Amino acid sequence: MQRVGAFAAMIAEAMGCPPEYCEILYKAAQMHDIGKIGIHESVLRKSGPLTSDEWRLMREHPRIGASILAGSEAPVLQLAAEVSMAHHEHFSGAGYPQGLVGELIPLSGRIVALADFFDTLSIDRCYRKAHHDAQILEMIRERRGQQFDPRVVDAFFSIVDRLFQAREAINAAEEVADMTE
Template identity: 60%
Template sequence: MTPQTKTPLDLPPVPPFERLTKLLEEAEHEASTARAQLEQAHGQMAVIQRERDRAVSTIRKLNREAFFDLARRAEQRDGESPLHTARIGAYSGLIATGLGCTPAWCELLESAAQMHDIGKIGIHDSILSKTGPLTTEEWRLMREHPRIGAAIIGQSDEPLLQLASEIAMTHHEHYNGAGYPLGLCGRDIPLAGRIVAVADFFDALTHDRSYRKALPVDTVFSMIRERRGEQFDSQVVDAFLSIAEQIKQTRQRMVEQERVYHATEGWDGDWWMLA
């Protein structure tokens, strides 16, 4: 018998050098084309991303402006000056600064606080503009404006509106638990609500309302001091009193702005907010 011989593996023929070079060039060209297409795709995605971000930013800006406008309209229905919301924001920002809060949060609070009474848009004019004492039922309805405000702003992933909703719900809570609508007590009341409570009290009592005349500024400072640890958080009151001169100067500046506003009520736009 003839022994079985092993056959060599069938290997593809080795291409000549020129052919190999051409294959490498073609592969490099394809890779270069793929890289260019990928870069183009990345560029297009970046454009789409920027356009999307601009669209989201525009929507959020329009959304914020709608809430600010609604808050100002609610205050006007209550007989307040359009500058009331701006004053509350300014005082709240100053108090937060006095407490040592971060500049970014103070700025956020100054804007969010301006929506504190947005829920009054849901209260009937007969209650808001009443010159005499409210009946028990009218007062019950009035005390619902924090819930209404929080519901109007709703849930949002935007920090400004989250804080505004929190303020709308809690700025009438009292540190001793005697406030409304939730009856929260002490540190269970968010800091923003505790700050705006003092700012709102000060502004409300130092300006004329449909049912009473304004009180002297120093009298209201004394009233806030007397309510320290009861209606108001002691630390917030201390911060407020420590910047009393800044509060007075800010109030005077905004009173002067209000005189200009009333002298030019026919003008359109929010020009007065820019001063």
């Protein structure tokens, strides 16, 4: 979660977003998958491919998260609700839950979509091993203008070395925390 927050804030900064926005996006992005608490463990931890019924459940997590976070006065929670709702939309319109196209998707969602994709592919999952970095960058390049906003992808590549450094730093800090626990 911390990695996704950091990547999102760094991409927003590279896009020229104001510092106050980057700061709340750092926190809001960390809550993007909060709606998964409404999804049964057997679906979340499944090692094989999901059935169409399981997919239907899984695709509810953006709405569940947004409804958990909705109605707050706090700007960070308002942004978190927006992020939760929009982080699986695709720039092409092929995403979910609303199938929004292009700039109709809130900027926060377009940024977190890429931050989350980058992070998810970097780690081992119960259903597959982590991808190699070169492969991840290739997959992001291929999805420019399709799954992802081209401006967000360009900002990502403009700071790609710093993103890798941030990933290593957060992982190292996590290892230290694990050892001291």
